[in-house]
Amino acid sequence: xxxxxxxxxxxxxxxxxxxxxxxxxxxxxxxxxxxxxxxxxxxxxxxxxxxxxxxxxxxxxxxxxxxxxxxxxxxxxxxxxxxxxxxxxxxxxxxxxxxxxxxxxxxxxxxxxxxxxxxxxxxxxxxxxxxxxxxxxxxxxxxxxxxxxxxxxxxxxxxxxxxxxxxxxxxxxxxxxxxxxxxxxxxxxxxxxxxxxxxxxxxxxxxxxxxxxxxxxxxxxxxxxxxxxxxxxxxxxxxxxxxxxxxxxxxxxxxxxxxxxxxxxxxxxxxxxxxxxxxxxxxxxxxxxxxxxxxxxxxxxxxxxxxxxxxxxxxxxxxxxxxxxxxxxxxxxxxxxxxxxxxxxxxxxxxxxxxxxxxxxxxxxxxxxxxxxxxxxxxxxxxxxxxxxxxxxxxxxxxxxxxxxxxxxxxxxxxx
Amino acid sequence: xxxxxxxxxxxxxxxxxxxxxxxxxxxxxxxxxxxxxxxxxxxxxxxxxxxxxxxxxxxxxxxxxxxxxxxxxxxxxxxxxxxxxxxxxxxxxxxxxxxxxxxxxxxxxxxxxxxxxxxxxxxxxxxxxxxxxxxxxxxxxxxxxxxxxxxxxxxxxxxxxx
Numbered sequence: 001x002x003x004x005x006x007x008x009x010x011x012x013x014x015x016x017x018x019x020x021x022x023x024x025x026x027x028x029x030x031x032x033x034x035x036x037x038x039x040x041x042x043x044x045x046x047x048x049x050x051x052x053x054x055x056x057x058x059x060x061x062x063x064x065x066x067x068x069x070x071x072x073x074x075x076x077x078x079x080x081x082x083x084x085x086x087x088x089x090x091x092x093x094x095x096x097x098x099x100x101x102x103x104x105x106x107x108x109x110x111x112x113x114x115x116x117x118x119x120x121x122x123x124x125x126x127x128x129x130x131x132x133x134x135x136x137x138x139x140x141x142x143x144x145x146x147x148x149x150x151x152x153x154x155x156x157x158x159x160x161x162x163x164x165x166x167x168x169x170x171x172x173x174x175x176x177x178x179x180x181x182x183x184x185x186x187x188x189x190x191x192x193x194x195x196x197x198x199x200x201x202x203x204x205x206x207x208x209x210x211x212x213x214x215x216x217x218x219x220x221x222x223x224x225x226x227x228x229x230x231x232x233x234x235x236x237x238x239x240x241x242x243x244x245x246x247x248x249x250x251x252x253x254x255x256x257x258x259x260x261x262x263x264x265x266x267x268x269x270x271x272x273x274x275x276x277x278x279x280x281x282x283x284x285x286x287x288x289x290x291x292x293x294x295x296x297x298x299x300x301x302x303x304x305x306x307x308x309x310x311x312x313x314x315x316x317x318x319x320x321x322x323x324x325x326x327x328x329x330x331x332x333x334x335x336x337x338x339x340x341x342x343x344x345x346x347x348x349x350x351x352x353x354x355x356x357x358x359x360x361x362x363x364x365x366x367x368x369x370x371x372x373x374x375x376x377x378x379x380x381x382x383x384x385x386x387x388x389x390x391x392x393x394x395x396x397x398x399x400x401x402x403x404x405x406x407x408x409x410x411x412x413x414x415x416x
Numbered sequence: 417x418x419x420x421x422x423x424x425x426x427x428x429x430x431x432x433x434x435x436x437x438x439x440x441x442x443x444x445x446x447x448x449x450x451x452x453x454x455x456x457x458x459x460x461x462x463x464x465x466x467x468x469x470x471x472x473x474x475x476x477x478x479x480x481x482x483x484x485x486x487x488x489x490x491x492x493x494x495x496x497x498x499x500x501x502x503x504x505x506x507x508x509x510x511x512x513x514x515x516x517x518x519x520x521x522x523x524x525x526x527x528x529x530x531x532x533x534x535x536x537x538x539x540x541x542x543x544x545x546x547x548x549x550x551x552x553x554x555x556x557x558x559x560x561x562x563x564x565x566x567x568x569x570x571x572x573x574x575x576x577x578x
Contacts, residue, residue: 186462186469270478348574356573
């Protein structure tokens with residue numbers, strides 16, 4: 001089975017083989033991760049100074065993110081043009097150039113080849129052929145767009161401009177999250193034994209939030225009484241899974257929130273600072289998980305903020321690389337709040353840890369020997385549209401529709 | 417100068433710490449902490465970068481109690497048996513003997529294995545403890561426990577305290 005068409009026009013059925021077939025996985029690296037998509041590479045605040053670099057991943061491909069002497073950000077594949085060795089071995093740092101330790105080929109911040117030792121040989125012997133042109137042997141480069149402090153990259157020359165790729169809805173939403181200069185608070189990594197697409201689906205799944213995550217419901221972070229829903233871009237490839245802390249006017253919202261805090265005030269949670277919530281954006285969202293196809297996620301749970309990169313590590317494993325963020329102008333108390341509420345997210349997060357388990361059991365039992373397919377029709381099958389309610393998994397179908405377009409396995413008469 | 421009795425006390429405290437987690441005796445485990453304790457689990461990469469972000473951050477004993485309560489009653493996680501192996505502790509009075517007379521600095525390597533329902537075990541976590549242990553009144557309690565995780569690409573998830 002290689003890349004058969006998906007079974008349902010509305011993507012309400014996904015064969016389990018799509019999570020387990022190595023041929024599919026290989027094709028994804030080419031058509032999804034190196035295809036006409038933008039991946040988040042990092043944040044400008046991670047490499048603030050000229051010469052700062054950081055190694056990241058797009059799909060399984062290691063990529064160096066580097067700020068040059070003039071302040072421009074570049075990204076290139078971390079693979080020497082000579083023998084394919086890893087050039088940058090430190091995860092981050094500051095450097096004038098990058099020299100491969102194997103044969104000392106040297107590259108610039110832009111990924112251009114600067115020099116080859118003994119290119120002309122020694123005493124007229126050896127060396128590269130006369131026709132060897134170092135300008136033709138630079139590193140594989142990504143196109144980079146820095147947008148409101150976030151750095152996106154793409155391998156494909158065909159990828160539309162970032163803002164057009166995001167669409168107006170995502171530009172507005174992410175623009176809000178990225179409205180002020182960011183501060184990096186730390187990293188959290190979670191290595192989940194499951195196919196990466198199960199994670200991408202999970203961030204688009206509003207249905208599971210208050211079913212899987214007892215903590216949310218028990219401690220009033222996220223309640224069934226809240227309004228919420230699924231909002232997608234026009235192509236349905238990106239997604240905001242959201243819930244409002246309350247609804248309607250701000251006064252009503254604050255009032256309801258206070259009441260909710262009281263009514264939900266769990267006598268069992270002894271230190272409620274972990275779930276405290278201050279409104280800090282004009283919207284009322286206290287839970288927003290924003291997914292940018294294919295592998296970028298922005299997360300707000302109460303006042304904890306983070307970006308996530310989904311990094312596939314083979315067909316049956318992925319790393320969720322999470323960057324905890326705040327704003328550069330946060331005062332000490334606000335930073336302390338964000339760090340405390342980071343207890344909600346990440347591999348040890350009261351909320352997020354459970355996604356790791358849910359995704360692993362979904363991967364484990366869905367081995368395709370028995371055939372079979374998922375059932376994705378909560379909130380109704382058929383057209384892929386935004387929803388203003390939470391009991392829906394329509395966002396998953398949006399993900400698959402764009403995935404199938406890129407992979408070339410759309411069903412006949414596919415919905416988009 | 418560290419007295420033999422102090423060293424013995426630290427050994428017993430660390431032995432209890434790991435054993436009580438592995439046996440699921442979290443009420444007894446909580447008793448090993450001072451009332452005004454701090455418990456942090458920190459990825460080594462954050463420490464190296466001087467970044468404050470943690471995996472677990474309990475700034476009070478109540479937060480630690482809440483962690484235990486969530487583990488028992490709210491959170492869903494991979495069903496496992498943890499097993500701590502804690503190395504010999506290095507016991508001092510801190511850098512340049514700066515700590516007060518009733519406080520010890522304790523550093524120890526740890527490994528935690530996890531075994532699943534099928535009897536398969538994996539090395540789950542490697543790192544070290546950087547602790548401040550109060551000896552006030554002759555009772556040893558963790559005033560501060562900092563768990564530095566070397567294997568910071570956390571396998572699956574982190575529910576049971578390290």
